[in-house]
Amino acid sequence: MIKGHHHISIYTKNLKENNHFYTKVLGLRGVKVTVNQNDVSMYHIFYGDRLGTSGNSITYFDMPYVADRREGTNAHHALGLLVKNSESFAYWQRRLEHFGHSSEKEEYFGRNVLEFQDPDSLKLVLFSAEGQVLPEEWEPWTNNDVNNDHLILGMGPVQVNVRDKDKLVRMLTEVFKYDVIEDESDYAILHANKGEMTGEIIISEKEGNIEAQGRGTIHHLAIQTEGANLQAVDEILKESGYRTTGVIDRYYFKSLYFREDNGVMFEIVGPAARGFTADVDETELGMQLDLPPNLEEKRTEIESDLMPLSEWT
Structure with missing residues (x-):
């Protein structure tokens, strides 16, 4: 029923720093500049591969006055x-050190990884x-100075912290037919398509205060259906x-939201x-x-409320 991840949306406090990090440091393409259709005073920026294909889009809402988030539970985490x-x-x-960003090789739910943060602390x-x-259909962006052998290929596992792991596992398996790959006392790993990390969700059970949203908060993870009508979903x-x-018709795609x-x-x-490429x-x-x-x-009214592109690109 689910093809995999479609995109992920996050809050940024400094669009210029954010754009530099994702396009100049990570080497992704700034594939779309549009607005938050629920609040047109806010840019909505998409980073990704050559065309911003499904499973490749990392998107940010520009919120210069947003407070810092307070990490907690019941939130997308990584x-x-x-x-x-x-x-x-x-x-x-x-490369990250060259641009002033620290990173650490870690073991992460049984796998060796490299961890770091973006300028908004994601x-x-x-x-x-x-x-x-x-x-x-993935086509990593090559118009950058990243070595072609080390390009960012697309989105992988997304970690979610919740107080009740089993509730989220049941929803993903019963409604969307995810496969359970691992299910331990304090975490579970699920795949949209068994064996493929392109649709992997890691659910970590964590007590504590609910995360206070702010800079670097993941607002939502978008997943894409395959062969299932949205109205039926x-x-x-x-x-x-x-x-x-x-x-909701977002023009570039149709979707719905729920908690x-x-x-x-x-x-x-x-x-x-x-x-x-529907409009450009x-x-x-x-x-x-x-x-x-x-x-x-x-357009004229919307552009008058936005920071000119020349000031942040």
Whole structure:
């Protein structure tokens, strides 16, 4: 039912620092500049591969006045990124240090990884994709100075901290048919497609205060259905006792949102999407403010409330 991750959305306090980190340090493409369709005074930026394909999009909401978050539970916690193999870890340690960012090789739920943070304090984890079959539509961005053998390939495991692990496991397995790969007393690892890290969710059971959202907070993880009509998914969720937003047309794709029983937000993206070249040529992706048709008539008003692109790109 689920193809894998579609995108992940986070809050940034400093868009210039954020853009520099993801495009110049990590070497991703700034693939789309648009606005938060629920608050058009806020940029919504997408970073990813050549076309911003499903499972490759890391998105940020520009919130210059947001407070620092207070880490806690019942929240998405960390984002995994895939590289070719573990030999890339040494390369990325050197590269991150060159740009003033520290990193550590760690053991993370039984696997060797490289951990570091972005400028908004989001925890990022590099995983080796050795032995993995990656989506054939992924095309890592090469118009950068990152060695081609060590490019960021796409999104990997996403960690979620919750007070009640079993509730989230039941929702993902019963509603969305995830496979349980590991299930220990304090964590579980689930795959959208068994054996593939491109749709992996790590659920860590953690007591304590609920995370206070702020800079570096993951607002939601978006997962993409495969061969399942969004309206049918909406009905299944409601029949299972979840409140949803109903299907929303974001122009580039259609989706719905809901919170699972711990209060963690998920977005479900439909199988069909226009993609980011729906309104601009591939060569111009990320170079201008793109607005869906329903907002185009308000362009002048919207642009007047936004920091000019020349000040942060």
